[in-house]
Amino acid sequence: MQxxxxxxxxxxxxxxxxxxxxxxxxxxxxxxxxxxxxxxxxKLCKANGNKKRLNCPYHNWSYNxxxxxxxAPFFDRDNFNKKDHGLKPxxxxxxxxxxxxNMDNNAPGLLDSLHGGPxxxxxxxxxxxxxxxxxxxxxxxxxxxxxxxxVEWYHIPAVHPGLDRFSKPHHHVDNQGDGKYVxxxxxPLTPTGTVTDLAGNWNLSPGQxxxxxxxxxxxxxRNTAFFYHIFPNVSITIYPHSTYTLIxxxxxxxxxxxxxxxxxxxxxxxxxxxxxxxxxxxxxxVYDFVKEVNAEDVxxxxxxxxxxxxxxxxGGMFSPEHEWTTYRFQNLVADVMTSVPQRxxxxxxxxxxxxxxxxxxxxxxxxDSAPLQHALA
Ligand code: FES
Ligand SMILES: [Fe+2]
Numbered sequence: 573m574q575x576x577x578x579x580x581x582x583x584x585x586x587x588x589x590x591x592x593x594x595x596x597x598x599x600x601x602x603x604x605x606x607x608x609x610x611x612x613x614x615k616l617c618k619a620n621g622n623k624k625r626l627n628c629p630y631h632n633w634s635y636n637x638x639x640x641x642x643x644a645p646f647f648d649r650d651n652f653n654k655k656d657h658g659l660k661p662x663x664x665x666x667x668x669x670x671x672x673x674n675m676d677n678n679a680p681g682l683l684d685s686l687h688g689g690p691x692x693x694x695x696x697x698x699x700x701x702x703x704x705x706x707x708x709x710x711x712x713x714x715x716x717x718x719x720x721x722x723v724e725w726y727h728i729p730a731v732h733p734g735l736d737r738f739s740k741p742h743h744h745v746d747n748q749g750d751g752k753y754v755x756x757x758x759x760p761l762t763p764t765g766t767v768t769d770l771a772g773n774w775n776l777s778p779g780q781x782x783x784x785x786x787x788x789x790x791x792x793x794r795n796t797a798f799f800y801h802i803f804p805n806v807s808i809t810i811y812p813h814s815t816y817t818l819i820x821x822x823x824x825x826x827x828x829x830x831x832x833x834x835x836x837x838x839x840x841x842x843x844x845x846x847x848x849x850x851x852x853x854x855x856x857x858v859y860d861f862v863k864e865v866n867a868e869d870v871x872x873x874x875x876x877x878x879x880x881x882x883x884x885x886x887g888g889m890f891s892p893e894h895e896w897t898t899y900r901f902q903n904l905v906a907d908v909m910t911s912v913p914q915r916x917x918x919x920x921x922x923x924x925x926x927x928x929x930x931x932x933x934x935x936x937x938x939x940d941s942a943p944l945q946h947a948l949a
Pocket of ligand 1 (some may be wrong): 609610611612613614628629630631632633
């Protein structure tokens with residue numbers, strides 16, 4: 573959300589066939605609108621920028637950053653009131669350093685949908701974080717395959733040899749509540765002698781002690797990594813010394829997702845007296861490591877996207893210990909797609925699963941247009 577922090581900042585977000593405009597108005601309030609002119613429906617904004625007004629390229633109607641129509645050339649007439657022709661707002665919430673949009677005015681708010689969920693994230697000092705770097709990816713797979721991959725740790729030894737050195741599969745522990753998210757931790761993290769270790773390299777990120785104190789289970793924040801996949805399409809990782817978020821945006825191409833990675837670090841993680849150059853190099857090294865892990869995930873997910881389309885593949889079976897999280901994600905997708913409020917296995921974690929029921933919901937892994945026939949079974 574640091575992309576939109578100054579008055580006048582405007583950001584365009586396209587998701588499937590919908591386009592949205594985010595604005596930061598003069599009161600520093602963030603607003604969201606459908607990116608369509610109220611006159612004849614032209615796409616209002618094409619590019620990000622810093623602007624005083626949103627000017628329509630078709631007939632020059634203009635809107636202020638609160639979405640009010642302020643200019644309509646040659647339209648002075650009795651039966652026309654500018655107040656009635658403002659931009660259509662979209663529900664917007666700012667949480668966890670991320671701007672969340674919801675097109676459904678009747679849906680529960682983000683926190684309600686999390687059922688008091690990972691409340692330990694609420695007190696994390698998101699507003700104080702430095703945006704160290706941002707990277708965009710365009711993986712050739714749909715967003716669900718990326719989400720299913722993020723939430724499981726079974727693949728770590730094969731796909732991420734570097735990550736496997738400090739985030740061991742058998743150190744992954746449930747951190748799950750009854751909300752629309754998937755939560756788990758690595759506890760303890762294993763020292764590697766590199767910049768990913770807290771000891772000797774960084775101060776514990778401010779806010780971590782409080783974060784751990786609020787967790788449903790108690791973890792030592794100095795050697796714990798927290799992972800949350802907030803349904804539907806946002807993954808958040810909190811290491812003792814840094815944080816990164818992944819936002820997965822579907823596109824009109826079912827074999828293409830736009831994925832945005834943001835790497836953040838609190839300035840308080842810097843060791844006292846550390847030289848600028850050393851600090852910058854270490855920061856970059858952790859960021860490079862995070863990008864390397866994500867590139868490995870993208871590559872494997874692109875292969876899965878092709879694999880699940882093979883005629884011979886009809887779904888498999890999950891490992892309850894290592895992949896209950898993916899099963900849970902698929903159930904969350906199935907709940908939404910079928911309007912079934914409580915699908916089996918929605919709340920349980922690894923120990924609570926009925927192993928015989930843990931077949932892969934092939935439909936959820938496939939393209940968005942694919943029917944959810946397995947999930948419906
Ligand atoms: S469509 Fe925007 S001014 Fe006409
Ligand atoms: Fe991975």
